[in-house]
Amino acid sequence: MRGLAHARVRGGLGIVASCVVGAAAILAVNVLIMGLSLVASDFADAKGVGPEAEEVSRALTGQDGSYALSADVTQALRDHGCWALLIDAGGQVAWGLDVPADVPASYALADVASFSRWYLSDYPVSCWRYGAGLVVVGAPRYSVWKYSVSSSIKSLGATALLLPVVFLADLVVLVVLARLFARRSWRQRDNARNEWVAAVSHDVRTPLAVVVADASELAGSQRLDGPDRARAERIVAKSRETAELLSDLNTVNRLRYAMEPVDAREVHLAAVLRLVVAGFLDGGAGGCELELDVSPAAEDACLRGSEALLRRMVTNLVGNSIRHNPQGCHVRVSLDVRGGLLGTALGRRCVLTVSDDGRGFGAETLSTLRHRPGDELPEHGLGLVIVRRIAAAHGGRAGFANDERGGCSCTVELPIVARRA
Structure with missing residues (x-):
């Protein structure tokens, strides 16, 4: 059913849009969390790790080969279990504070290049220039993770391009998961509603049939006077109207959830119109006059669908x-035929119009019929909602309007199919 397919496409697009917004929100929250984590980490490092080599270098004074470190920096180093040393231009340790025994006393250029980048005897260290020498501050083992990372500009560009790819991959996963959960939820809801409508219809239909039978018997009884017989006839009429309403409710429910099959058969709409109009004339059309007008072009127009639904x-x-x-x-x-594209058979449509010169549609009913159909059933005009959904199920559309001179009109356009040879 094309109308149902359109509804599902709209639902799918809504899910995709929601997932895009959700993925963007998740990405923004992740970036925010990472930023806050880095700030918190830097703040914690500032308090949890001792003075860096730069601070020690500024607090270190020396003259004639004798060096002294300020008392506050010395205490800060010891409070954090850190040590410090000064390597002179010849690679020898010229000064030290609480240097562990397994730390060497002399260094070559290769040693300096190694520990300035990684670790010194498994101690994480920081380095800072002091005159012609080098101040080295070490922290306790396994207290600091240290690893130098470098990357080419080309690799950084590739990484920047990878971020949108990762975002799209996350979005696809999110859409798939949301679709799966949504389909499961829709299926459960649809099953519950279908079962409820079927149960109510079944429970009401039986006592309603009894009411119709008893009221019909009373209406035909000669023991009732005129007013009572008219009252019984009204009971029969309203009961039958209620039965038709139940039937409409079942039909609209099946059409809403694609439970009503549209038979793949050729249907002559002109024949259907004559059958319906004849049925109303035989059964009584109240005080209304019926007129049927089928154009010659529409006599052989053939639709593809369900004759019962049409x-x-x-x-x-x-x-x-x-x-x-x-x-x-x-x-x-x-019933008439609207020509196809550029006078061809492509896009030819049957145009069915039912109009009257009566009181027309109420404002509330007309507003309901002109809005996009939703999940909720209207309080009034259920039969016309069925008209719209049957038209949509056959690839057509229905329009409703009031006539300025009085009365109303309903126009249904349905696609014509080529006759099979």
């Missing part, structure tokens, strides 16, 4: 005019 659609349209105009009106049913 008959129900036409019955609802004609019955709506009769039911809402008990004072009588003129109902005109017409």
Whole structure:
């Protein structure tokens, strides 16, 4: 059903849009969390790790080969279990504070290049220039992770391009998961609603049939006087109207959830119109006059779909005019063909119009019919909602309007299929 397919596409696009917003929000939250983590980490490092080599170098004074470190920096180093040393230009340790025994006393250029980048005897260290020498401050083993990372500009560019790819991959996963959960939720909801409608219809149909039978018997009884017999006839009429309403409810429910099959059969709409109009004339059209006008071009127009549903659609349209105009009106049913693209058969459509000169649609009913169909059933005009959904199920559309001169019209356009040889 094309109408149902459109509804599912709209639902799918809504899910995708929600997932895009959700993925963007998740990405923003992740970036924020990472930023806050880095700030918190730097703040914790500032308090949890002792003085760096730069601070020690500024606090270190020396003259004639004798060096002294300020008392506050010395205490800060010891409070954090750190040590410090000064390597002179010849690679020898010229000064030291609490230097562990396994730390060498002399260094070559290769040693300096190694520990300035990584570790010195497994101690994480920091280095800072002091005159011609080098101040080295070491922290306890396994207290600091230290690793120097470098990357080419090309690699950084590739990494920058990888971020959107990762974002799109996360988005795809999010869409798939959301779709799976949504389909499961929709299926459960649809099953629950279908079961509820079927149960209510079944439970009401049986006592309603009893009411119709008893009221019909009373209406035909000779023991009742005129007013009582008329009252019994009204009970029969309203009971049958309620039965039709239950049938409409079941039909609209099946169409909403694709439970009503559209038969892949060729249907002559002109024949369907004659059958429906004849049924109303035989069964009584109240005080209404019925007129049927089928153009020659529409006589052989063939649709592809369900004859039962199309008959129900036409019955609802004609019955709506009769039911809402008990004072009588003129109902005109017409069928014509609208030409295809550039005069070809491509896009040819049947145009069915049911109009009357009665009281027209109420403002609330017309507003409901002109809005996009939703999940909730309307309080009024259920039969016309079925008309719209049957038209959509056959790839067509239905329009409703009031006539300025009085009355209303319903126009249904349905695609014509090529006749099979």
